[in-house]
Amino acid sequence: MFHIAICDDEKRFIQYMKNIIYNAGLKRGEVIFYEFSSGEEFIDYLKETASFDLLILDMQLKNMDGNETAKEFRKVFPTTTLVFCSGVCMPTVRNFETIPFRYLLKGYTDERMRFEMKTIINEMINKKVEPFIIGNNHYNLVKLRPSDILYIAIAKRGSCIHICPNIIEYKFEENITSKEKIESLYNLLKDYGFAYAHNSYIVNLKYIKKVTTTELQLVDDTKLTISRSKAKNFREEFAKVLAKKY
Template identity: 45%
Template sequence: MYRIAICDDDKEFIDYIKKIIIELGMNYNNTEYYEYESGELFINALKKNIEYSLIILSVELKNMKSYDIAFKIREIYKDTILVFCSGIYEPNPISFKTMPFRYLLKEYSREKMVKEVREIINYMKKNEKKIEVHYNCIKFKISIDKIYYISIAKRGSVIHTSKIVEQLETDCFICDERMIDIYNRIKEFGFSYAHNSYIVNLKYIKINGANELEFPNGEKLTISRSKIQEFRTNFAKYLEK
């Protein structure tokens, strides 16, 4: 699930940019939207530590300096994609210290705005390196670097991880995303099918014999005959990198 925050004291612009994002496929089935019509509301929301995938922030907020908000964002969200929007082109040297991905000008034609937003959304999807899971009715995100492998389930998938929290009694978590959808999102980060029922993180595997995989926790999986050629190709590319 993606989470997109839009902070602008112009409600019409919030509605406009949100409509474009939805038209580009980020509907309510895969995206949660957070709208803030003032800097104060957004600052208060930051205390909740919502894990945003994308933040669109106006540089012309009333009563607050937007760059102060941007620095606050970076204190909490070091990797979240930050996009500034403005009615006038005003890139400030200070703003670059907050590592914005892009500026959006409100005066863009609709065609130009759609093009820019499409590029932002594609970049967001490409760089989403966390997967949302739930355990005992609590939802949270796990970095893909912590994942050993992902197996298919009747509804969604099961995420098998290294020990992420000592207090938890399990290293397996439920994800509502289908395994195939997860794979299409993270395959370029070193994941490969080893079987129709699971994809593995090539970072952690040890290969025993011709078709057995072993993980650091001692768990073992088998590479299926139908996937062995694909797996070997992906593993060779991974080693090259």
């Protein structure tokens, strides 16, 4: 699954870029789009997001412009594929401080835009890296890899992240929380061995020690119920993980 952010104050252009991306080769089932109309809105979201594979960024945003937004983005995602778009401006030396992969002009023909997007998609695929989750523990921000996480459960305001006990760098007395809903976290993590065992939680399948008809046991001996509605798909996904192991 690819996670693509488009930050532009023109909704029509955002939709246009989504269509170009589909026409350039990505299928609808393999991409999730995140739409933002300002640099401020996008930067606020960065504090909670887990991963982006591509950012398409308008240079003529109001208030916080594209260069400022790109600098903040690079602090969190130093290697993610970055593409600038502009309706009027040609690139300057300042634009390249944040190492964009391409600088697109909105006046390009559809054919030229598709050609450029194919190159961008290839770069994105080649650079795709394991996502990370930004969690909160009191006043601390915690950056978590999929392999750090045992399971994630629904909480009142987002999700509660349970850490694998073997991860020695995290020694928090309380669980880590995220403002992201469990559905969003699942979309980020399903390609990395996570599955729903119940509507209320997703589990890192590689940390399962035992499975019965109605229950699973994790490596820390936590026991979780497997709901009827999720049982079939859960067992299929667990079987895939076992097949890779053995």
